[in-house]
Amino acid sequence: MLQLNGGCHWWEGGSLVKDVIVPFFLGFYHAFKRTFTIKHPFVRLRWTDRYRGRVVLNIDRCVSCRSCVNICPNKTLEMVVYKKRLLPQYDAGRCCFCNLCVEVCPTMALSMSPEVEWDEYTRKGMIRPPDRFSEPIKPVAEKTVTVKILDKRRGVAHR
Ligand code: SF4
Ligand code: SF4
Numbered sequence: 001m002l003q004l005n006g007g008c009h010w011w012e013g014g015s016l017v018k019d020v021i022v023p024f025f026l027g028f029y030h031a032f033k034r035t036f037t038i039k040h041p042f043v044r045l046r047w048t049d050r051y052r053g054r055v056v057l058n059i060d061r062c063v064s065c066r067s068c069v070n071i072c073p074n075k076t077l078e079m080v081v082y083k084k085r086l087l088p089q090y091d092a093g094r095c096c097f098c099n100l101c102v103e104v105c106p107t108m109a110l111s112m113s114p115e116v117e118w119d120e121y122t123r124k125g126m127i128r129p130p131d132r133f134s135e136p137i138k139p140v141a142e143k144t145v146t147v148k149i150l151d152k153r154r155g156v157a158h159r
Helices: 013-031 067-071 100-104 147-153
Strands: 055-057 077-082 085-091 110-112
Touching: 055 085, 067 077, 067 100, 100 110
Parallel strands: none
Antiparallel strands: 055 110, 077 085
């Protein structure tokens, strides 16, 4: 007797459709879906509004409560003395972009930015003391595209 999903029989419509037919057609659809390439960094893909890039600190709002340091699962944040104030330092190489620090901050001093281009040559360079942690994000390049636009253009998105 054919059983699907630990006990659901094949004639049970809901499970058959949800567990077999829908995934099959989704796989089929994606096999023929058009892919695209963009000439990054000359053309940049615009991230979605909820994209999680590097975390940014607003120094003026920080009240040195340490909540972000305590909740961070990766020990990405550490309190350091900066201009006679205790402020968080950010080790970008350790961040898993979970957003927990942003959620726990009582003064909304932290935010997830859409910035993704912040690579460094050294491991040490990834560590951002409060002054670099609070650097504003780079302006988004003028020539940005969205997946929707690329899709409309049909074909590879090189110009
Ligand atoms: S996003 Fe997550 S991993 Fe990154 S600094 Fe915040 S709490 Fe830590
Ligand atoms: S949780 Fe917010 S206010 Fe508290 S130390 Fe972190 S950034 Fe500053």
